[in-house]
Amino acid sequence: MYNPYSLEGKIILITGASSGIGRAVAVECSKLGAKVIITARNNERLKETYRMLEGDGHLLFTCDLSNPDAIVQLVSEIPIINGMVCNAGTNKMIPISFMKYENIQEILNVNTVAPMLLLKEVCKKKKLSKGASVVFTSSMAGVGAAATGNGVYTASKGAISSFLKVAALELAPRKVRVNAVCPGMTRTPMIYDDNVQDEELKKDMERYPLGRYGEPQDIAWAMIYLLSDASTWVTGTNLVIDGGLTIR
Amino acid sequence: MELKDFIEKFAEQFDDTDASEIKGDTVFKELDEWSSLIALSVIAMVDEEYDITIKGDDIRNSTTVEDLFNAVKAKA
Ligand SMILES: NC(=O)c1ccc[n+]([C@@H]2O[C@H](COP(=O)([O-])OP(=O)(O)OC[C@H]3O[C@@H](n4cnc5c(N)ncnc54)[C@H](OP(=O)(O)O)[C@@H]3O)[C@@H](O)[C@H]2O)c1
Numbered sequence: 200m201y202n203p204y205s206l207e208g209k210i211i212l213i214t215g216a217s218s219g220i221g222r223a224v225a226v227e228c229s230k231l232g233a234k235v236i237i238t239a240r241n242n243e244r245l246k247e248t249y250r251m252l253e254g255d256g257h258l259l260f261t262c263d264l265s266n267p268d269a270i271v272q273l274v275s276e277i278p279i280i281n282g283m284v285c286n287a288g289t290n291k292m293i294p295i296s297f298m299k300y301e302n303i304q305e306i307l308n309v310n311t312v313a314p315m316l317l318l319k320e321v322c323k324k325k326k327l328s329k330g331a332s333v334v335f336t337s338s339m340a341g342v343g344a345a346a347t348g349n350g351v352y353t354a355s356k357g358a359i360s361s362f363l364k365v366a367a368l369e370l371a372p373r374k375v376r377v378n379a380v381c382p383g384m385t386r387t388p389m390i391y392d393d394n395v396q397d398e399e400l401k402k403d404m405e406r407y408p409l410g411r412y413g414e415p416q417d418i419a420w421a422m423i424y425l426l427s428d429a430s431t432w433v434t435g436t437n438l439v440i441d442g443g444l445t446i447r
Numbered sequence: 448m449e450l451k452d453f454i455e456k457f458a459e460q461f462d463d464t465d466a467s468e469i470k471g472d473t474v475f476k477e478l479d480e481w482s483s484l485i486a487l488s489v490i491a492m493v494d495e496e497y498d499i500t501i502k503g504d505d506i507r508n509s510t511t512v513e514d515l516f517n518a519v520k521a522k523a
Binding site for chain 1: 492495
């Protein structure tokens with residue numbers, strides 16, 4: 200059957216695969232024929248994802264990406280990959296006057312430093328195949344959508360959304376492509392931040408031209424496009440998937 | 448933990464609302480200046496000053512400043 204989005208024969212590493220968007224990406228990739236390597240900190244939830252995968256030959260690694268040594272260890276254990284989705288992320292709404300060195304560090308470590316170190320490591324250890332595709336999960340926040348209390352997170356994603364352009368340039372000679380998907384609010388455990396109230400979410404949802412928040416699969420399908428050979432000529436882009444929110 | 452002290456710190460999160468307007472029985476969500484940013488600031492203040500984690504729900508379920516104080520105290 201004709202399918203330019205097929206991932207048959209590809210091995211794809213997915214971080215943050217124990218929940219939300221990362222889990223949906225892993226499952227959808229497996230349905231399109233990929234062998235996936237899933238990673239996150241929580242082994243139980245990771246195993247749940249593993250059980251949802253189609254086909255066989257998938258791998259699972261527990262890894263805390265805020266620890267640089269753990270990143271090195273992870274990369275040393277994986278085979279050569281054709282795709283990588285740097286998706287693990289964390290968020291906490293903090294008004295500016297309450298920002299602390301520690302919480303800035305924590306958010307930047309997972310959202311910004313870890314994806315950079317992971318990319319470095321797979322390059323250095325030659326674990327990225329020629330023509331591989333790297334996808335970051337940035338956010339609409341990373342490309343200019345501002346929300347009160349979201350400063351640290353926004354900075355962490357903005358850094359990735361601009362970093363990827365340099366990465367795309369540097370890796371282009373090996374035909375490795377680097378892009379990001381920038382989701383609007385997507386229904387995962389992350390948006391049910393303890394600091395946010397349900398009514399606020401309901402009001403917020405009404406601002407979306409397409410009338411709803413995203414589902415994890417909406418984001419996963421965009422990633423699949425970027426991982427597949429259908430996007431062989433696409434690199435250095437931030438693909439916004441937000442139900443139309445940012446056209447307002 | 449004292450109510451008087453809590454009210455003072457609660458009031459500090461506002462810029463245009465005079466501290467004298469904020470009392471134990473103030474229905475805080477009806478204050479003109481109340482906003483989601485102030486709600487986040489109150490949560491962060493409780494964390495910083497009392498080392499107690501409250502949630503958006505605790506704010507939603509409180510009507511007066513004293514209600515919120517009691518919710519915080521219950522977690523101490
Ligand atoms: N949901 C949205 O509205 C939205 C919008 C824009 C962008 N995003 C981005 O999408 C990505 C996925 O988020 P999500 O919405 O799917 O949230 P989620 O359900 O909370 O998933 C976050 C994932 O990141 C992993 N993770 C967090 N810290 C980690 C660490 N130190 N080491 C390794 N893994 C770690 C978590 O796994 P463990 O806890 O098991 O480690 C989990 O699998 C994030 O980068 C987020 O910023 C989300």
